[in-house]
Amino acid sequence: MSNAIVQLEALANTPPTDPVERLALYNAAKKLVTATEDPFNTICRVNGSPMILTFSQVACDLGLFEKLAESTAPLSSISLGSSSGADPILLSRVLRFLASNDIITETGEDLYMANGVTGTLACRGFQAGIAHTFYATMPCLQATPKFLADTGYQNPADVLHSPFQVAHNTDKLAYVWAMEQPKLMADFNLWMTEQHQGQKTWLDVFDLAGHLEGSSSDTLIFVDIGGGLGQQCALLKEKHPQLPGRVVLQDQPFVLPHAIPTDGVEKLSFDFWTEQPLKGSRIYYMRNILEDYPDDKALAILENTLPAMSPGSLLIIDEMIIPNSGATLRSTVQDMVMMTSLASAERTERQWEALLDRAGLRVLQKTAYNEATGESIIVTMRKNQETGGG
Incomplete structure (x- = not known):
């Protein structure tokens, strides 16, 4: 036992630098703490x-x-x-x-x-995460036990009736309320940026150039639906500056003025509760959109997108996938945030399969690019595209 203690102390003083080894040691250490x-x-x-x-x-x-x-x-x-x-x-x-x-x-x-x-x-971005969690999420967590008791312990699925509305004394959607809190939104955006610094992205696990082969300057190649400040459009342009074709950032008119100015990226005001106006794009892309809504609302967003897809179109969904068993802490924490703040969910692999099947989509690729969080891409096409429909 004394040798084991000495080894553990040595590891604590000089932990491995390899990320995979660190994660494995961290998971083993958690089990040891629980056991002792x-x-x-x-x-x-x-x-x-x-x-x-x-x-x-x-x-x-x-x-x-x-x-x-x-x-x-x-x-x-x-x-x-x-x-x-x-x-x-x-x-x-x-x-x-x-x-x-x-x-x-x-x-x-x-x-x-x-x-x-x-x-x-000490990092400003992570401090922004602490502030956002403390001021926006913590009140929701405090309201959750009574909310669940009052609703008979039903899974929250009404975006206008969740612990968020109770905690913040509002009848507004969470994101509408948040847009009226400039300090809160600044912290949130800074935190989101910090979390992905130096991390792999969807472009590391998807053959973008291969799918866009044969495109020209007039080809609509990428539509970022609800893309916020345009980080993913900017990333695409940074990683593939020579790819010809139109890249379009879509979001609400009050969001687009704050978007990152990126050469070659068009901006189009769009509400994803209406039918997609840009037809036949090679790629439609949604990042962390469907996680914000329960299944009925997520289906409506998908159903507004599918009519625009041509036989050559893909819809790429960039979200967490929680494994059907053995979920990581980071993914389950995020799931609780979704539940208490938005009456929504981070979906398990089985739940994703069911949702996309109901929407009329066939999964072509499902790949995690961040194993610790379960952040993944789900590459899909319309089921009737296989027979030339569209």
């Missing part, structure tokens, strides 16, 4: 989890993570609070709590240093 945790530590961990979010937000507000990450020497509560005027006694309590959760490292009495977690939380 006594009941009192279990209940402390569960009860303390919302406190981690709360006091991480306080630390972000005070700039504690950045100060610790920038320092080469341990810092005290007095030095950390000098610029903010925060009470050193309050700060010492917050710092002790963060250290006990391994978010920062305690090196002595009232002395603290950054560790790997601190460095992550």
Whole structure:
């Protein structure tokens, strides 16, 4: 046993750098923690989890993570609070709590240093994620137990009646409400950008050039439906600058003015609750659209797209796929966010198959490009395209 402890401590001090090895070690370490945790530590961990979010937000507000990450020497509560005027006694309590959760490292009495977690939380993009979760999602989670009890524990499926509306005292759709919260939306967009920095994308697992072979400058090659700020259009142009053809970003008129200015990308105001006006594109693309809606609404979006598809058209859906068993933590956390904020879901593989079959689509390719989250592409075509329909 003593040898095992020494080996674990050595691994903690010098963890593997290979992402696959790190993930495997992380999953094994989680199982070890669960197996060795006594009941009192279990209940402390569960009860303390919302406190981690709360006091991480306080630390972000005070700039504690950045100060610790920038320092080469341990810092005290007095030095950390000098610029903010925060009470050193309050700060010492917050710092002790963060250290006990391994978010920062305690090196002595009232002395603290950054560790790997601190460095992550010093990133502005991840701090934006903490803020969005604390201010937008946490109230929904608090409202969820009573909401589910009041609705007889039925799966939420009404986008206008979910824990979100109760928590934020609104009768608006979540995204409509959010658009009226500029700070919240700025944090959300920054967080989304940070999460995908340096990560693989759908273009790493799909042969775009092969599918678009033979296109010309007049060919409609890519329509990004509900594409927001146009990140995927910009990515396509960056990775394939020589591909001829028209690339179109579609979204609501109040979104498009904020889109990334990208040469060669057209912008078209479009509401995906209406029929797709651009006919015969080689690729129609939806990223994280269907996850925002329960099945009936998702079907309506798909049904508005299919009539525009010609025999050579593909519809690429870029979303999480939760495995039918053995789901990862990151995908199930996101599923709970969808349920409590949007009365929607991250779908399992079986649920995707059923939804797409109902919509009249045949799956040609299903490939994960991020194993940790289950982010994947589902490449589809209309079923009647096989017989020349369209």
